Amino acid sequence: MKRLLLFDIDSTLICSKGIWGKCFLEALQEVFPHIQKPQNVSFAGKTDLQICREILMYSNIPLIELEKKCDFILQRYEGKAHKAAQQYADKVEILPGVITLLQRLKQQKNITLTLLTGNIFVGAKIKLCCKNLDAFFDFEIGAWGDDNWDRHKLPAIAVSRAQKKLGISFSGKEVVIIGDTIHDVNCGKSLGVRSIAVGTGKQDKNVLLGENPDFYFDNLEDDKAFLEAINRVM
Structure with a gap:
């Protein structure tokens, strides 16, 4: 799993x-x-x-x-x-539930944590280091905004990097993309990934739901429900 x-x-x-x-x-x-x-x-x-x-x-x-x-x-x-x-x-805020969720995910032996972001690599690192969140993620196997301008190309890059480093092949619903916009929901559809939309950004909830994410959460506070969502057989 x-x-x-x-x-x-x-x-x-x-x-x-x-x-x-x-x-x-x-x-x-x-x-x-x-x-x-x-x-x-x-x-x-x-x-x-x-x-x-x-x-x-x-x-x-x-x-x-x-x-x-x-x-x-x-x-x-x-x-x-x-x-x-x-x-x-001091003005940058960690969103509700994030630390508790990341701590729990980090303990799961079947889960690899990394990033898929529109930020260029160095920008992503600066932002997460700013709030000491960088230690939760493997920066060698993510995908970044300077890998390709088209976000839809990033999931395949991240999957390829994970396979090369870990020697593990991930496909379909084994790959989970989590984000707050329709671009997060849609960028991995060509690979058949599992998408989790969160309502912590400015995107309207109905707009997000209209893109048919596999799961939707208002925020990341319910770590139990989140774990169930990523592990559910689909």
Whole structure:
């Protein structure tokens, strides 16, 4: 009954109140001073690189420019993100039930804990280290926003990394993606994974349920029900 759990970060594990989103936009603006952020467009659940692409396209800047300057943007963001973590760590909140759930999951021998997030690798590490959550996860077998701009490509990357490191093949409902947006629910459907939607973000509950996740929880406080959901035979 092996399980590979792939957690989202923002609004699933922590609430950062836009601290790092501001850092990312500032880094992008330093490289492209005349960009315009699209109005009334949600970036929740999208990869950092997809957000870059959408902002540049909205600002009529050719995507080839992103390819040329992507590394520089991410370096600028890394520096700003580190400073923000030092200055605003007390403002970042661990969401209800998260620590208790992660502690219990970590004790389960059949469960491998890692991440599937739109954050670039270094951004994910900074955010979780900020609240001492990094020790719960294996960072060698997750998938990150700098692996591919398309979130739908990330589950296969995470599964492949897990197999290479652990020598264990995970497939179908053995893989569990947990997150707060429709992108979390949908990104693994091509692999037939188990999806768990949580209502701790800004996505409307009915919108989430409309994407037919395998399970839905308002939050992660009920660790017993969560364990039952990931272990249920499907």
